[in-house]
Amino acid sequence: SAVISQKPSRDICQRGTSLTIQCQVDSQVTMMFWYRQQPGQSLTLIATANQGSEATYESGFVIDKFPISRPNLTFSTLTVSNMSPEDSSIYLCSVARNYGYTFGSGTRLTVV
Amino acid sequence: AQKITQTQPGMFVQEKEAVTLDCTYDTSDQSYGLFWYKQPSSGEMIFLIYQGSYDEQNATEGRYSLNFQKARKSANLVISASQLGDSAMYFCAMREVRTSGSRLTFGEGTQLTVNP
Numbered sequence: 001s002a003v004i005s006q007k008p009s010r011d012i013c014q015r016g017t018s019l020t021i022q023c024q025v026d027s028q029v030t031m032m033f034w035y036r037q038q039p040g041q042s043l044t045l046i047a048t049a050n051q052g053s054e055a056t057y058e059s060g061f062v063i064d065k066f067p068i069s070r071p072n073l074t075f076s077t078l079t080v081s082n083m084s085p086e087d088s089s090i091y092l093c094s095v096a097r098n099y100g101y102t103f104g105s106g107t108r109l110t111v112v
Numbered sequence: 113a114q115k116i117t118q119t120q121p122g123m124f125v126q127e128k129e130a131v132t133l134d135c136t137y138d139t140s141d142q143s144y145g146l147f148w149y150k151q152p153s154s155g156e157m158i159f160l161i162y163q164g165s166y167d168e169q170n171a172t173e174g175r176y177s178l179n180f181q182k183a184r185k186s187a188n189l190v191i192s193a194s195q196l197g198d199s200a201m202y203f204c205a206m207r208e209v210r211t212s213g214s215r216l217t218f219g220e221g222t223q224l225t226v227n228p
Contacts, residue, residue, distance in 0.1 A: 050213075
């Protein structure tokens, strides 16, 4: 399965600032997925990122708040913009491979 | 829309015993895939086992097996010979195929605690 390097692993940020999370995959993949996991809850898909096209956002998530870049087939970034304490969550990237899905190690974000 | 239901917020098991974590799903698709993931307190998502809707045999991976009952739309995870390291959150998920591609939908999770 694919190996994903996700950075940073954790961060504490001031409200009103932005944080960019990076995911690097060890091989080329068509789609990358970004998830949010709020404290004590399940994973919710934020958006799907295809290389060369705009990301597809799920209901409740907008590009202005969570801009995504996908410059090539092995890399993607998610930015959490104008953060508030409600954005405190674990953010995970994921890729699909054959029948499975591999996840990055997650970014644990705390907004103070 | 697809839906995954995990009715057990928390489960407790004694070390070395077997435990079953429940998962039911709802879909109108004929072809789908079901997954189980383990999430330790570190937050990473660890793939455990996969079952395709057309697979006739129940999936097994070491101490993990999936009790797939298609007519009842259930895909329960069975962990045999529980170990202390099995204490974690467990998520059931379904692959949903859409025009924009496939994606995973997750259940709410079950927190498993293995007691010594």
